[in-house]
Amino acid sequence: MELTPKADFAPRVLNWFNQHGRKNLPWQQDKTPYRVWISEIMLQQTQVATVIPYYQRFMASFPDVFALAAAEQDDVLAHWSGLGYYARARNMHKAAQQLVNDWDGEFPQTQEGVCELPGIGRSTAAAILSISRGQQTAILDGNVKRVLSRYHAIPTWPGEKKTENAMWQLAESYMPAERCGDYTQAMMDLGATLCTRSKPQCLLCPLQRDCDGRISGDPTLFPVKKPKKADKPVKHTQMLVLISDHGILLEKRPATGIWGGLWSLPEIDNHADVALETEQRFPVSIDSVTPLPQFRHTFSHYHLEIRPQRLEVQANDTIGEDKYQWFNLEQALSLGLPAPVRTILEGLTL
DNA sequence: AAACCGGGGAC
DNA sequence: GTCCCAGGTTT
Incomplete structure (x- = not known):
């Protein structure tokens, strides 16, 4: 200029x-x-x-x-x-x-x-x-x-x-x-x-x-107004915090895309029924479901509203798919975790 | 409620 | 260096 x-x-x-x-x-x-x-x-x-x-x-x-x-x-x-x-x-x-x-x-x-x-x-x-x-x-x-x-x-x-x-x-x-x-x-x-x-x-x-x-x-x-930043879209998700005798269940993300290659929490559709969906996806028996506080994580082009759900479950030590694994809390926190997942795990009282 | 404000601090 | 925020006020 x-x-x-x-x-x-x-x-x-x-x-x-x-x-x-x-x-x-x-x-x-x-x-x-x-x-x-x-x-x-x-x-x-x-x-x-x-x-x-x-x-x-x-x-x-x-x-x-x-x-x-x-x-x-x-x-x-x-x-x-x-x-x-x-x-x-x-x-x-x-x-x-x-x-x-x-x-x-x-x-x-x-x-x-x-x-x-x-x-x-x-x-x-x-x-x-x-x-x-x-x-x-x-x-x-x-x-x-x-x-x-x-x-x-x-x-x-x-x-x-x-x-x-x-x-x-x-x-x-x-x-x-x-x-x-x-x-x-x-x-x-x-x-x-x-x-x-x-x-x-x-x-x-x-x-x-x-x-x-x-x-x-x-x-x-003049001065010309700040360009209205087309406010970022808001997406919603639920993250499952499955807790069994074997620890917390994490899911390895695909190598590419968001949080590529990181260990994350399993997600389900925002409107899905937590217990129903969990029992369909995982060989576990649910003892209890507790919603944890919802919070927002912001990316460069959208906001993600996260509703974490804590589930106490009975399960075998392996889920049957390689991408799922139980970790104790200390192990989990030593992994590469998406920031909001880390936030959830750090706030956990077992 | 939306724009604006100088500097600090995170990245 | 650059971007965005904190913590307010003005329009």
Whole structure:
């Protein structure tokens, strides 16, 4: 995919930011890497209005990376309580300790370095470095993806690797050499306030005159939706867990096809009567039948709903066909088993 | 209920 | 490297 940058992009965005951008949010004062970092993590998951009080409480308790690193995890999580995504708070806490231990509490100077910290990827690293240090590193968050996919009427889903790569290239080519932090902030503001998912305000947009998405007549066609993955068909089966004095009965699968050559449990049609079918197929006498919990196993192109049935039986030590064999549980678990079969056997209490 | 979200982690 | 998930929110 090839996308050609257009002229005069950043100046228009920056000029719009001068007039309409937000400049008085708490994290826009004293823009240290630490303060910008915390704000970016909070803003990844939550809107500005909600974040503000959380941010202020957080900064009051953990004013710098040393305070955060020294804090108890429970205390950090308490300050996060209500924001959700607690893994991000745990990552932040871990990253703070990494910064103190490995970097004397200073953020690395390179994007790659910042990306080493847990919870910080390429885009968040770029936001931190551009806003706090004025470095020329481009972000590509949801806002920027929306702006770029509309401005260029990008016809493919941004989740595709090649689309995403092309968008990163565009993002970097538009990042100016001056006012890098303002530009990053401007792009986020543009996406959040004008170029919104629905009802974009094109008439107020500094990019309207050559925005291919607007010119197409319907900017909300972009970014194009994720292709509906024709949801996988669901198949159903019953697996027989025959248990006798000789162990558990396994069936060797044919060499080719699904689970080729593996030892599996005998299967019967989902609607078949378990006792009837079992007595027809196997020379056994059934003492009891117990349904085990049903569960789903997913393959690349379908789901398999498995209903395991446990049967206590009396039987001879051989079934009469080579492909069937009794194994004790330990032997069975040492075999090559399909994952769902292993799951069933591991959950068995004999 | 369906899309979306950045990063982590499995493969 | 690539794909998919966890754990949420917004539309």
